[in-house]
Amino acid sequence: xxxxxxxxxxxxxxxxxxxxxxxxxxxxxxxxxxxxxxxxxxxxxxxxxxxxxxxxxxxxxxxxxxxxxxxxxxxxxxxxxxxxxxxxxxxxxxxxxxxxxxxxxxxxxxxxxxxxxxxxxxxxxxxxxxxxxxxxxxxxxxxxxxxxxxxxxxxxxxxxxxxxxxxxxxxxxxxxxxxxxxxxxxxxxxxxxxxxxxxxxxxxxxxxxxxxxxxxxxxxxxxxxxxxxxxxxxxxxxxxxxxxxxxxxxxxxxxxxxxxxxxxxxxxxxxxxxxxxxxxxxxxxxxxxxxxxxxxxxxxxxxxxxxxxxxxxxxxxxxxxxxxxxxxxxxxxxxxxxxxxxxxxxxxxxxxxxxxxxxxxxxxxxxxxxxxxxxxxxxxxxxxxxxxxxxxxxxxxxxxxxxxxxxxxxxxxxxxx
Ligand code: UD1
Numbered sequence: 001x002x003x004x005x006x007x008x009x010x011x012x013x014x015x016x017x018x019x020x021x022x023x024x025x026x027x028x029x030x031x032x033x034x035x036x037x038x039x040x041x042x043x044x045x046x047x048x049x050x051x052x053x054x055x056x057x058x059x060x061x062x063x064x065x066x067x068x069x070x071x072x073x074x075x076x077x078x079x080x081x082x083x084x085x086x087x088x089x090x091x092x093x094x095x096x097x098x099x100x101x102x103x104x105x106x107x108x109x110x111x112x113x114x115x116x117x118x119x120x121x122x123x124x125x126x127x128x129x130x131x132x133x134x135x136x137x138x139x140x141x142x143x144x145x146x147x148x149x150x151x152x153x154x155x156x157x158x159x160x161x162x163x164x165x166x167x168x169x170x171x172x173x174x175x176x177x178x179x180x181x182x183x184x185x186x187x188x189x190x191x192x193x194x195x196x197x198x199x200x201x202x203x204x205x206x207x208x209x210x211x212x213x214x215x216x217x218x219x220x221x222x223x224x225x226x227x228x229x230x231x232x233x234x235x236x237x238x239x240x241x242x243x244x245x246x247x248x249x250x251x252x253x254x255x256x257x258x259x260x261x262x263x264x265x266x267x268x269x270x271x272x273x274x275x276x277x278x279x280x281x282x283x284x285x286x287x288x289x290x291x292x293x294x295x296x297x298x299x300x301x302x303x304x305x306x307x308x309x310x311x312x313x314x315x316x317x318x319x320x321x322x323x324x325x326x327x328x329x330x331x332x333x334x335x336x337x338x339x340x341x342x343x344x345x346x347x348x349x350x351x352x353x354x355x356x357x358x359x360x361x362x363x364x365x366x367x368x369x370x371x372x373x374x375x376x377x378x379x380x381x382x383x384x385x386x387x388x389x390x391x392x393x394x395x396x397x398x399x400x401x402x403x404x405x406x407x408x409x410x411x412x413x414x415x416x417x
Contacts, residue, residue, distance in 0.1 A: 003389045004376065004388040005386075005413050006361070006379035006382070006385065009382070011409070013246045013409055014248065017404075018237070018251065019230055019233055020226075022047055023232070024227050026053055026092045027166040028192065028193055029050070029057060033075065034173060034197075034220050036075065036219045036222075038074035038222045039222040043069060052089055053092070054066055059081070059083065061076055061078040080106040080108050082100075084110035090396075093112065094125060095163060098169075098170045101150060110143075122163075122164075125168070129167070132153045132168075135147065150171055150175035151177060153175075154179070158183075159183070160185040162185040169194060173202040173203075173217060174220065177215075179212075182210065184210050184211065188257045191207045201217060201221050202217060231254045232304045232305060235305045236377070238250065238261070238262075238272075239308045243315065243377050247280065249281075259299060261301065267289070268288050269285065269287060269289050269316075294323040294325055295325050296326070305370070306370070307370040307371050308373050310351065311337060311342075314343070314378070319352060320353040321351070321353075322351040336365060337378055358382065360382055361379065361385040363387040364386065365388075366390045369393045
């Protein structure tokens with residue numbers, strides 16, 4: 001297992017190029033199961049979750065070639081089984097369920113287990129697909145789904161689930177007749193998936209709103225498609241500029257999709273400017289102020305930025321209140337930040353952060369992807385050396401993170417534990 005050693009205290013300055021979005025790439029890669037022709041994707045980030053997805057697609061009969069950010073997939077003879085060995089390492093594997101049912105009328109997908117940030121059930125995926133005519137059984141830890149031909153349906157989600165919306169959107173594209181998905185997720189990654197499917201010949205409207213309308217087609221063709229930039233990676237580097245008191249320019253940054261984050265960071269004392277080279281991010285002056293945030297579905301404050309912004313709040317003047325409304329257990333970073341000198345009190349789904357003067361370096365343990373990012377950020381600002389252990393979580397979601405950080409001045413290196 002690898003760990004990162006960070007010598008903190010260097011203000012980061014320079015330019016960082018934002019990679020393709022992990023959370024957009026995963027569903028879009030799974031959507032290739034729906035296609036009758038080959039497809040090429042560009043701007044695909046080199047990440048552990050992407051390699052897992054390509055391995056799984058290979059087993060499902062969609063062999064993929066990955067070459068320096070470009071993936072070509074040629075669907076051939078499909079197979080319905082997504083084995084536990086791959087699904088257990090990546091929950092998003094469940095996104096093959098809708099496409100397999102739509103193409104094959106059959107799917108055997110290992111039930112994703114619980115994970116560090118909560119129970120994360122898939123009941124809304126299953127009940128939506130049932131409305132389209134699928135039947136499910138649970139056998140030996142596998143979700144076994146069967147259907148004749150999926151039929152268009154009117155589905156009202158109890159909650160605007162991102163993955164559930166994506167699974168049903170993909171299935172509806174090849175179902176017979178019209179589907180309406182209400183209370184659907186509006187996340188930019190859902191919009192990117194819809195735009196990709198439209199490019200392949202799907203009939204979809206309303207993407208980016210809470211009501212999606214889909215007219216099923218008999219088949220979908222191939223195309224060439226660039227994956228959108230990663231708004232969470234961009235947000236993480238923005239916080240890196242703020243927490244180290246540096247100045248970063250983010251190239252390829254989807255600033256309009258970061259509104260809720262930029263509003264809060266501006267209230268904390270950060271400054272942003274769109275320049276010719278990209279979005280410039282720095283502090284307005286030396287101090288930062290506390291703010292309150294509540295995570296919400298898009299366009300609200302993203303839960304995937306909660307841990308990173310909490311690291312910044314730890315160094316602000318005055319208190320900040322963080323309410324996590326999406327996941328019931330997404331505060332795994334708190335105890336580790338406290339080990340670095342933070343003053344945070346947890347109560348249920350809320351955390352009260354009181355600013356301290358500085359972090360002090362310490363050995364800390366990464367527990368999930370965004371928690372790991374939060375510890376790296378704290379380490380970049382800390383006095384002394386921080387060792388972030390178990391960084392395989394970080395490698396699931398951040399492309400070349402040390403290389404990018406070193407290029408803007410960070411003292412960070414990877415070592416074997
Ligand atoms: C996606 C993102 C993840 C992000 C999350 C919320 C990917 C690969 N992952 O995860 O980074 O943090 O959106 O923005 O895109 N729920 C149910 N039943 C279901 C489905 C979800 O109860 O069938 C609950 C979950 O337990 C969770 C909440 O709904 O509490 C949000 O989940 P969802 O929006 O589905 O997130 P994911 O698609 O898993």
